[in-house]
Amino acid sequence: MKHLLLAAALALLATPAAAQPYSMARDGQAVRLTDAKTQTEVWIMPSVGNIAYRMTVKGHDILRWPHASLDAFTANPNATGIPFMGPWINRLDEQAFYANGTRYPFDMTLGNVRGAIPIHGFITTTDHWQLTSSGADRSSAWATSRLEFHRQPTWMKQWPFAHTIEMTYRLSNGVLEVATAVANLSAEPMPMVMGFHPYFQLTDSTRDDWTISVGARTRWKLAANKVPTGETEPIERLFPNPASAALRDFDLDDDFSDLVRGANGRATMTLRGKVQRLDVEFGPNYRVAVVWAPKPAPGGPERNFICFEPMAAMTNATNMAQRGQYKDLQSIPPGGTWRESFWIRPSGF
Numbered sequence: 483m484k485h486l487l488l489a490a491a492l493a494l495l496a497t498p499a500a501a502q503p504y505s506m507a508r509d510g511q512a513v514r515l516t517d518a519k520t521q522t523e524v525w526i527m528p529s530v531g532n533i534a535y536r537m538t539v540k541g542h543d544i545l546r547w548p549h550a551s552l553d554a555f556t557a558n559p560n561a562t563g564i565p566f567m568g569p570w571i572n573r574l575d576e577q578a579f580y581a582n583g584t585r586y587p588f589d590m591t592l593g594n595v596r597g598a599i600p601i602h603g604f605i606t607t608t609d610h611w612q613l614t615s616s617g618a619d620r621s622s623a624w625a626t627s628r629l630e631f632h633r634q635p636t637w638m639k640q641w642p643f644a645h646t647i648e649m650t651y652r653l654s655n656g657v658l659e660v661a662t663a664v665a666n667l668s669a670e671p672m673p674m675v676m677g678f679h680p681y682f683q684l685t686d687s688t689r690d691d692w693t694i695s696v697g698a699r700t701r702w703k704l705a706a707n708k709v710p711t712g713e714t715e716p717i718e719r720l721f722p723n724p725a726s727a728a729l730r731d732f733d734l735d736d737d738f739s740d741l742v743r744g745a746n747g748r749a750t751m752t753l754r755g756k757v758q759r760l761d762v763e764f765g766p767n768y769r770v771a772v773v774w775a776p777k778p779a780p781g782g783p784e785r786n787f788i789c790f791e792p793m794a795a796m797t798n799a800t801n802m803a804q805r806g807q808y809k810d811l812q813s814i815p816p817g818g819t820w821r822e823s824f825w826i827r828p829s830g831f
Contacts, residue, residue, distance in 0.1 A: 504516065504518070504621070511528070512525050512526060513616055513625045515623040515651065516623060517623065519656075521540045522828070523536075524651060524653055531565055531607040532566060533562075534563055535559070536563065539831040542685045543683065544684070545563050545564065545680065545681055546561065546683050563680070564678055564679075566605070566649065566677075567677055567679055568603045568647065569603050569631070569637075569640075569675070571676055571791070573600070573707070574600045574798055575707070575801055576598075577590060579641075579800040580803070581671075581673050581800060582671060588640050592636050594637070604640065605637070610630070611627045622653060622654035624652040625651050628646060631646060643668045643670070644666075645666050645668065646665045648662070648663045648665075649663075662821070662823070663819055663821045664814060664820045673803075674794045674812040674813060675793075677768070678791060678792050678824070679791050680789060682787060682788050684754075685758065687755040689787075691756065692788070693726050693729065693754045694726075694752060694754070695724065696738060697724075697741055697751055699739075699741075701715055702737040709797060710798060710802065710807075712807035717738060729775060729788065737772050737796060737797050738772070739796060741764060747766040748764060748765060751773070758830040761829070762825070765823045766822070768793060775788040792824040794820070795812060
């Protein structure tokens with residue numbers, strides 16, 4: 483018996499690397515995660531906002547990839563992949579935000595906050611992320627990076643809450659998990675209003691053939707500047723059937739809350755083509771979904787993508803909370819850590 487056990491152990495150790503289901507490799511500055519069984523690959527660029535800039539299934543791009551080359555992406559890394567937005571996502575209704583009853587005006591002379599309606603923070607494409615861990619085993623392939631926000635004086639000038647952000651991309655069984663942990667190092671509670679702006683697509687059909695499912699109950703009405711008014715309505719006022727809406731009928735840039743949760747606590751947004759399908763699952767601390775799928779202008783470029791955006795809070799949450807218009811603002815206590823994940827689950831490829 484001992485000999486049989488020893489032989490089995492030696493055989494396991496001798497299994498060639500090519501037979502392992504998961505692998506991680508460095509491609510220059512990029513990290514590539516591979517799931518050989520499902521033929522799924524994910525590419526991440528820590529030096530460009532830690533963006534997962536491509537995800538393919540059997541060679542099909544499921545993240546929008548309009549670039550001719552990697553150099554073209556790094557030169558203009560917009561409207562593609564899974565960009566992270568912080569220290570806030572989406573719009574603010576003035577050049578300031580509120581926290582703990584205090585108004586914090588932005589220093590517009592620094593140039594990192596722009597516009598009368600500041601949008602999406604200022605760290606989306608930063609090169610300050612550091613890859614801290616990466617690898618693969620029999621259950622997954624992963625890459626973890628860390629951003630030390632508090633080490634950048636011009637960032638702290640605009641958002642005076644010292645914190646760090648750790649992000650892990652983990653590929654397992656053809657599903658990509660994006661896990662984020664935000665640690666508050668400051669002496670006061672920090673409003674948690676960050677999120678992601680992923681660009682999804684299918685390749686077996688175009689936008690006019692896609693249907694979507696939005697797992698939410700409430701839609702927030704927007705003013706002309708795309709900031710919520712504080713008024714809400716049932717989602718059925720927009721989508722008579724939220725479980726199956728033909729995307730061709732909608733020009734979307736909408737905010738949703740009261741997400742519909744399954745037994746696992748996740749809310750699901752779904753994109754369906756002819757056969758292909760993407761399910762995007764939001765963990766419980768992602769309280770808001772923005773759905774952006776603009777119709778193409780006549781004669782304009784194609785817009786074969788949809789953004790299901792996992793957000794920790796509503797657009798303009800800090801300022802609406804100050805006015806009593808938003809009751810679901812999350813804060814990270816001093817010394818505390820906020821954690822959550824979302825998952826991208828392709829099928830039909």
